[in-house]
Amino acid sequence: MSETPIAAPDPPPGLSELFLAFASMSLAGFGGVLPWARRAVVEQRKWLTAEQFNEAFSFSQLLPGPNIVNFSVIFGSRLRGPAGAAVALAGLLGPPLVIVTIFAMLYTRYGDIPWLQGVLSGLAAAAAGLIIATTAKMAKPLFEKALATRSLDAAPLVALAVFFAIGILRWPLPYVLAVAAPVSIALAWFRR
């Protein structure tokens, strides 16, 4: 088991160091923690090489649930066992949880004030735009590949079908995934 892609650095960082690392990347991570996680773990502390980070993160994306949360658990447990997983998770979620709860209280109390409602409406419109940009960036390689090969690749069709079922028809996610996931994985399996 010494050949694991996430080799623990020697000596492994202490629990408080682990907590601080995840707390600081979480608080810096505005609109997504991933770039900060890479910077903190790979560039600053050199706990992982870039390749190890990519491997660990792609695995985190594969698991269900929030990716960066999975990453903190996998990474923390690899370094310091169950305590490491708990500490990394607490560092990642604890501080933002406190901050966002305060925001929630303020919103409940002052959310109806016209000028604040105006600001929030502006932010909401921008947030929607950023998700559209993310979608376009993610979808680009998928559709480019299909256009370049001029073949009717199934992957873009799967993406469109999921979009239609969830975004337009508003079907419940579990039902859609129960059909789409096996189909899409089978298509990927037989692709070559």
Add this chain to the structure above:
Amino acid sequence: MKGDGDILLTLAGHFALLSLFAIGGANAAVPEMHRVAVELRHWMTDRQFADLFAIAQVSPGPNVIIVTLIGYQAAGLAGALVATLAMCGPTCVFAFYMGRTWERFREARWRNAIQSGLVPISIGLIAASALILALAADRNWVAGAVTFATAAFGYWTRLNPLWMFTAAGLIGLAGYI
């Protein structure tokens, strides 16, 4: 109060389930959160949902923090905690155990099939998130223009989103949206 326990249980149930179905991260789970919180349970209006999503986006921390806001809106402090724990708990346990065994299958064909099979699904889900959020946020043509401009800047430039949020917030503050 009668009913509070029921709301907490409902929150826990929905988010624990969602935790295991959230392929592609928290943003891909937004349509299901919207369906449950707005359409099914009526915990908030469409507009409040868009507001909460925006607050989550401009707050530090991972995107999943939107569930804390939804939980608070539904059932106060206890709701915030329950929703967050339910969304992260099951998947954390899963990650903890899978993290120890999975790597030996790194080169396995079925692992690669799962990995590439889930990509188009994530994209479809995030596209649905984009549509639902845009429909909730864009109540007039100025808001629509802000969404369009942010999408264009986000796609074609490497401008820090903070600047786009600042500009959009100011446009909103000026009363145009």
